Amino acid sequence: MLSLPCPFCGQRDETEFLNAGPAKPARPNADVTDSKWVEWLTVPVNTIGYVEEKWWHAKGCGKWFTIKRHTVTHEIKMPDEDGR
Amino acid sequence: MRVTGKNSGRYSGLRVIKEALTGHRGWKPAWRDPEPQKEYDIIIVGGGGHGLATAHYLASKFNITSVAVIEKGWIGGGNVGRNTTIIRSNYLLDGNEPFYEFSLKLWEGLEQDVNYNAMVSQRGILNLIHTDGQRDAYRRRGNAMLLNGADAELLSAEQVRAECPFLNFDNNRFPIKGGLAQRRGGTVRHDAVAWGYARSADSFGVDIIQNCEATGFRIKNGKCSGVETSKGFIGAKKVGVAVAGNSGKVMSMAGMRLPIESHVLQAFVSEGLKPIIPGVVTFGAGHFYVSQSDKGGLVFGGDIDGYNSYAQRGNLPVVEDVCEGGMALMPMIGRARLLRMWGGIMDMSMDGSPIIDKTGIEGLYFNGGWCYGGFKATPGSGWVFAHLLANDEPHQTATELRFDRFQRGYMIDEKGSGAQPNLH
Numbered sequence: 439m440l441s442l443p444c445p446f447c448g449q450r451d452e453t454e455f456l457n458a459g460p461a462k463p464a465r466p467n468a469d470v471t472d473s474k475w476v477e478w479l480t481v482p483v484n485t486i487g488y489v490e491e492k493w494w495h496a497k498g499c500g501k502w503f504t505i506k507r508h509t510v511t512h513e514i515k516m517p518d519e520d521g522r
Numbered sequence: 523m524r525v526t527g528k529n530s531g532r533y534s535g536l537r538v539i540k541e542a543l544t545g546h547r548g549w550k551p552a553w554r555d556p557e558p559q560k561e562y563d564i565i566i567v568g569g570g571g572h573g574l575a576t577a578h579y580l581a582s583k584f585n586i587t588s589v590a591v592i593e594k595g596w597i598g599g600g601n602v603g604r605n606t607t608i609i610r611s612n613y614l615l616d617g618n619e620p621f622y623e624f625s626l627k628l629w630e631g632l633e634q635d636v637n638y639n640a641m642v643s644q645r646g647i648l649n650l651i652h653t654d655g656q657r658d659a660y661r662r663r664g665n666a667m668l669l670n671g672a673d674a675e676l677l678s679a680e681q682v683r684a685e686c687p688f689l690n691f692d693n694n695r696f697p698i699k700g701g702l703a704q705r706r707g708g709t710v711r712h713d714a715v716a717w718g719y720a721r722s723a724d725s726f727g728v729d730i731i732q733n734c735e736a737t738g739f740r741i742k743n744g745k746c747s748g749v750e751t752s753k754g755f756i757g758a759k760k761v762g763v764a765v766a767g768n769s770g771k772v773m774s775m776a777g778m779r780l781p782i783e784s785h786v787l788q789a790f791v792s793e794g795l796k797p798i799i800p801g802v803v804t805f806g807a808g809h810f811y812v813s814q815s816d817k818g819g820l821v822f823g824g825d826i827d828g829y830n831s832y833a834q835r836g837n838l839p840v841v842e843d844v845c846e847g848g849m850a851l852m853p854m855i856g857r858a859r860l861l862r863m864w865g866g867i868m869d870m871s872m873d874g875s876p877i878i879d880k881t882g883i884e885g886l887y888f889n890g891g892w893c894y895g896g897f898k899a900t901p902g903s904g905w906v907f908a909h910l911l912a913n914d915e916p917h918q919t920a921t922e923l924r925f926d927r928f929q930r931g932y933m934i935d936e937k938g939s940g941a942q943p944n945l946h
Contacts (some may be wrong), residue, residue, distance in 0.1 A: 439838050453839050457829040459783075459942075473929065480781040480872045480928045482943060484770040486832050509784070509832045 440512060446499045458492040460484075461504055486510060490517055530721060533637055552717060553724035558731050561757035562590045564911055565749050567736045567772060568765040569593025571602035571712075571897065572889055574719035574730070575904020576762060576911070578636065581726035583905065584912035589728045590758075591720075592751055594735035598716030601766045604866040605897040606789050606823045608802050608813060610647045610707035611672045614663045617922030617934035618875060619670040624919045625902025626672070626706060632901060638718030640710050641816065646801035647707030648677070648686065650851075651700040656806055660702040667704070677701045686803060688854050696807035696850065707802060709813050709821075715900055739776045739886065746776070746885040762887040762911050764903075767832075767867025769890035776883055780890070781872040781928055783943040785826040786865040787894045788836035790844065792858040794818030803851070810847030819861060822848060826868060826894065836865035868894045870943035875934035878907055878916070879924045887911055888925075 440452035460483040466474060483489055488506045495501045506515050530550045531537065541548050564580060566573045569591045580586045591597075609629050611622035633640050651657045657676075664674035682701045683691060691698045720730055731753070738750035739761065748757035765772045773780055795818050804811040812822035824844035827836050841863065848855055871877060871891030876899065878889045889907045892899060906917035916924070927933055 452837065460830065476929045477779075481779045482781075482783045482830075482872075484780070484783050484830065486771055489830065491829065507829070509830055512831075512833060 440507075440514070442493055443505065443514065443516065444495045444498060444501055445503050446501045447495065450495070450498060454495060454497040456494045456496045458494055458502075461490040461492055488515070530725075533639070552721040553730050556729045556731065558590060558592070558729065558734065558751070558753055558756050561748070562729070563588035563758070564760045564762060565589075565756060565758040566591045567749060567761065567763045568600075568768075569597035569716075569720070569730060569732065570600045570764065570766060571598070571715050571719070571900040572764040572766070572892075572903045572907065573762075574598075574716055574723060575900050576764060576889070576907045577723040577728045577730075577904075578719045578726075579905045579908035580912060581723055581728055582635075584908055586912055587727045589723070590731055590756065591723070591728065592731045592734040592736060592749065592756070594733070594752075596732050597720050597730060598713055601866045601868075601896060602712055602716045602900065604789065604864050605712055605894075606811065606813065606821050607709045607712045607815075607897065608647065608707070608811070609642070609710055609898045610704055610802070611898075612647065612649065612663065612667055612674065612702065612704045612707065613936060614666050615934050615936055617932070618936060619666055619672065621902055621906070621919040621923070622899065623667075623670050623672045624905070625899050628901030628905060629710065630706070632715075632718070636718040636722035638714060638721055640714040640718050642708070642710050643816075644706050644708040645813075646703060646705045647804070648682070648801060649702045649804045650682070650689070650698050650806040651702065652696045652698060652807045654699070657700055664702050673704055673706050675703045675705065677703055685800060688798065688852055689803070690851060690853055693850060709802065709815075710897075711816075712897060719904070736772060736775070739883075741776060741883055741886075744882070744884055746883050758885075760885050760887065760911055762889060762907060764889040764907065766890060766892060766896060767869055769869040769888075771832075773881075773888065776881070776886060778881060778883075780869075781877075781925075782869045782891050783830050784832055785829075785868050785870045785943070786831040786833060786836050787823065787826045787868045788840055788844070788863055788865045789821065789823040790841075790863040791815070791861050792820040792822075792855070793861045795820065795858060798854070805847055805851045808847035808850060810844060810851055812848065812852075820855060820858060823894075826870070827865075832867055834865050834867060836863070868892070870894075872928060872943055873933035873935040874937055874939075876903070876923055877925055878903065878910060878920050880910070880914070881925070
């Protein structure tokens with residue numbers, strides 16, 4: 439069971455949240471090439487290591503937030519913990 | 523071409539009796555343990571079901587025997603060793619169904635082909651129907667299967683009751699209204715698939731090199747000339763990658779990013795019980811599928827954990843969710859104890875369908891994106907990947923399983939849930 443840091447409620451169990459996938463790079467502008475657009479749509483961030491991802495506290499306060507989670511150890515830190 | 527008896531001899535009932543009478547002194551290792559040669563025609567990265575099947579078909583059907591399979595651990599230690607052993611071809615879409623039916627036909631002749639008892643058991647698979655809309659969808663799916671030469675049978679609630687009286691038919695939320703049966707589906711002893719293919723490939727002279735991890739590809743001017751491994755560089759005219767959950771990691775060594783996200787899927791085995799479940803049964807209102815192994819354990823699984831992961835272990839909320847599904851479907855299992863569970867890494871593609879294709883790099887080929895449906899595809903995947911490696915052309919059943927289908931807008935979205943890897 440993951441314990442996730444909701445910015446509003448504090449540490450809560452994984453079952454209260456929905457994962458919304460890795461945080462994507464910014465949506466490209468309309469003049470982007472077809473291949474870059476398809477890449478943005480279909481090629482996900484699939485890192486071994488820390489991945490920045492979005493969670494929704496769906497069964498709690500409803501807050502959306504971003505964390506960094508390690509995809510092997512499941513260690514969690516906030517995105518700004520390493521100087522971002 | 524085949525050197526039967528070169529190493530382990532031909533297996534047969536007569537041989538078992540003969541060995542029993544002579545103190546079992548005649549059994550030999552089922553495959554050699556060779557050191558890598560300097561160069562091969564083809565290197566397969568990944569000694570799992572798909573990689574070993576590819577090597578077997580390259581040697582036996584395409585007469586290419588200068589082949590090495592390199593595996594970072596021991597063969598069959600990845601997803602072919604951790605799955606729910608189900609075989610079936612109950613797919614809907616044109617891009618998928620011919621391929622899976624081709625694969626199911628290969629299962630039917632597998633044991634004779636590789637001379638190895640893989641315990642292929644066509645005990646049937648039953649997808650349950652809980653709503654009128656679902657019956658329409660399954661009727662359509664069954665017709666698509668029939669059109670592609672597979673078998674399908676739509677059952678009424680009474681017919682399902684006669685076959686599986688233990689199901690919870692009168693569940694208030696999800697009453698069982700019927701089912702779609704595929705009688706030729708069933709289960710296979712999964713480890714034996716890897717071992718059988720390995721032994722057969724070895725008998726044709728394929729080198730199976732274990733404890734040999736690929737650490738990089740040698741790529742120059744857009745052409746791949748071999749693989750850097752923990753046992754040194756091995757040259758090859760062509761390199762085929764079939765590494766399932768490690769696809770993202772391995773292909774990133776060639777500078778490629780894939781339309782794949784890695785997720786963990788758990789499966790479960792109960793303690794051994796007397797025979798109670800006749801075939802494979804899938805719950806249509808939740809995500810739960812179950813069969814009973816020949817040892818008596820209930821083998822079942824459900825959803826992926828829901829967030830991308832390379833950890834080969836799952837989390838408890840999904841254990842609870844899967845067991846709830848099981849209890850809703852067949853309350854009789856409530857007293858059975860869970861014996862063990864495990865998590866495997868699935869290469870979840872964007873549309874839920876696999877990719878067997880050339881890459882942008884000459885001499886480098888990719889086979890992956892099997893989501894959690896790779897086991898049933900093992901023989902078909904091996905054959906069509908061997909076909910692609912040998913001929914540089916896709917096999918007729920795999921013409922749609924290409925990288926560029928997302929760009930062309932021809933996704934094979936069996937579930938109709940859009941480009942979301944965690945929904946398939």
